[in-house]
Amino acid sequence: MASCAVEGGCVTDYVAIVISILSMIMLLSRLILPFLVHEVPRTKNSGFWIPVIQVFASFNLLLSIAMSINFLKFKKRLWWQSCYVWAVWFEGPLGFGLLLSCRVTQAFQLYYIFVKRRLPPISSYIFLPAILSPWIAGAALIHMKKPLNYRCHLRSHWVIPVTCLHTLYVAALVGFTGAIRHIEFRFDEVRDLWRGIVISACSIVFWVAAYVLNEIHDDISWLQVASRFLLLTTSSILVLAFFSISSSQPLLSQISLRKREPQEFETMGRALGIPDSGLLLQREPAQVMDPNEPLDKLLLDKKFRQSFTAFADSCLAGESVHFYDEVHERRKISVDDPVRRIYMARHIIDKYIVAGAAMEVNISHRSRQGILTTTDLAHPDLFNNALNELMQLMKMNLAKDYWSSMYFMKFKEEASISSNGNDLEQVTGWNFSPRLSSVHGADDPFHQENFSTGSGIDSHDPDIQ
Known part of the structure; x- marks a missing residue:
């Protein structure tokens, strides 16, 4: 010893x-x-x-x-x-x-x-x-x-x-x-x-x-x-x-590492329990869309948004549409629930806003800094300026090409069948890119990078309803 x-x-x-x-x-x-x-x-x-x-x-x-x-x-x-x-x-x-x-x-x-x-x-x-x-x-x-x-x-x-x-x-x-x-x-x-x-x-x-x-x-x-x-x-x-x-x-x-259990949450919205997050309701009727309608109004229809997102992904330009979709999901969270709003805001910032993000969106420096230096991550108008800028880009680029694409033709055909009384149990034709539509386990609200300081939210434009 x-x-x-x-x-x-x-x-x-x-x-x-x-x-x-x-x-x-x-x-x-x-x-x-x-x-x-x-x-x-x-x-x-x-x-x-x-x-x-x-x-x-x-x-x-x-x-x-x-x-x-x-x-x-x-x-x-x-x-x-x-x-x-x-x-x-x-x-x-x-x-x-x-x-x-x-x-x-x-x-x-x-x-x-x-x-x-x-x-x-x-x-x-x-x-x-x-x-x-x-x-x-x-x-x-x-x-x-x-x-x-x-x-x-x-x-x-x-x-x-x-x-x-x-x-x-x-x-x-x-x-x-x-x-x-x-x-x-x-x-x-x-x-x-x-x-x-x-x-x-x-x-x-x-x-x-x-x-x-x-x-x-x-x-x-x-x-x-x-x-x-x-x-x-x-x-x-x-x-x-x-x-x-x-x-x-x-x-x-929340996602088990055991392979016998499927990945239960595909989006942060579903992980946070946002109602109908990422789901296409079977009873939701498809409608033939008028190209003359404003794009922000058309995107409120979930089936149209799904078709439009699939088209944008096929063009490798789906970041703006996915950003719109997640901001739209965040608006479903009550203002009396700031914790979940902060979770969703932190997820959106990390995925779309920070420089070098996997799906970084093309917005102005002023809008980006207004988000990164905000004093209230739970603010309902946090992403308004960025969303308005991206809507203008989508109207000028993606929207014009979408109306002549096969994605719109397929959407119009399914809408026509549905309106004739044939109940579509589910829409399975859209092929989303995993690169653009999945939420991964590393999407957490805790990590942060080096952001410059500045003013908070620049303005309070009305959000997309």
């Missing part, structure tokens, strides 16, 4: 390493499965890279513990085996600090979007490094002072400030979560955050206890073996709790 306590290689050490390896396998599977099972496209925003950073930080934390406190028998002769590389940098700023910072960033975004009802004023690209900076400063100070002994243990008077830094970030996460506890979230984000906090707090209590015992009582062999086993095991539980119970992808909590 005394030998392996100093040199490493105890049975409990190998058991703890196996547990940590299994934890990393589970983490990677939870990160990758949504992209394999549901073919969710990889995005460039924080909804994708924050979970990736969490997995990276989790790997660093577990590996740093295994490398720094003698789990394996090897001599620390090379520079990359140094205590200051693993016990200071990888375990601190690149491990526990980065892991907690990612979760604080997500809670910060939730707070601004649902409590302040606006996009966070600080980009996650800036906020995350900013709150990580105390860890970097602390690691640099320890590296300069060189307080570690040959077993990578700190002197007793260094243990208290290091422990306080760990506790401070847990308190920040609890504080942001407490500030949004009154919001009635659609996807139980706060409940998931609290679960993660409770499990993580319990893990951290054991983790800190094991850390302190391992650092201070390095003269007691059995305590060294037991404390480092507890340290790595609780760290494995901690990283699983922080990632598995995640608020970063709310639609994935």
Whole structure:
């Protein structure tokens, strides 16, 4: 016992390493499965890279513990085996600090979007490094002072400030979560955050206890073996709790990863429970449309809108029509339900408004900034200016070509059959492009990018009814 306590290689050490390896396998599977099972496209925003950073930080934390406190028998002769590389940098700023910072960033975004009802004023690209900076400063100070002994243990008077830094970030996460506890979230984000906090707090209590015992009582062999086993095991539980119970992808909590269950929600509107969202009612009669009618009036008919959308998709120009459809869906949400309106607004912004979005619409800079810098994401007129601009574009381009297309001929034929008394059970002829008509699991209202500040909504034109 005394030998392996100093040199490493105890049975409990190998058991703890196996547990940590299994934890990393589970983490990677939870990160990758949504992209394999549901073919969710990889995005460039924080909804994708924050979970990736969490997995990276989790790997660093577990590996740093295994490398720094003698789990394996090897001599620390090379520079990359140094205590200051693993016990200071990888375990601190690149491990526990980065892991907690990612979760604080997500809670910060939730707070601004649902409590302040606006996009966070600080980009996650800036906020995350900013709150990580105390860890970097602390690691640099320890590296300069060189307080570690040959077993990578700190002197007793260094243990208290290091422990306080760990506790401070847990308190920040609890504080942001407490500030949004009154919001009635659609996807139980706060409940998931609290679960993660409770499990993580319990893990951290054991983790800190094991850390302190391992650092201070390095003269007691059995305590060294037991404390480092507890340290790595609780760290494995901690990283699983922080990632598995995640608020970063709310639609994935509604869409099962099991293949035997179909994807229940094809649009954000249906996921939010908007009445008749995305559905074509069987009793809805088809009508022959007059090309002389205003396009905004024609689009109110769901069957016409479905035909017109299919035509626009075939021309690879369906972004404007899909944008109209989702804004129209948002108007069905009562003004007394700001949470669902914010969900829908955040989804529309991420999908159509932000620069580089998958279906970015062609609107003026003024309208785009009016949306991105709004002070009320639940405002009923949030998308009016953009919608009016796109309606003009559709009238000048798509509408003229549609009336001479096969899509209109087919729509007119089906409308004529329906008007003659033949009940069409359902319209199955439209071929929507999956690229343009599906909502993916990564469409969440929490991530945000770097938007410039400015005024809010430019005007309050009447919305399309």
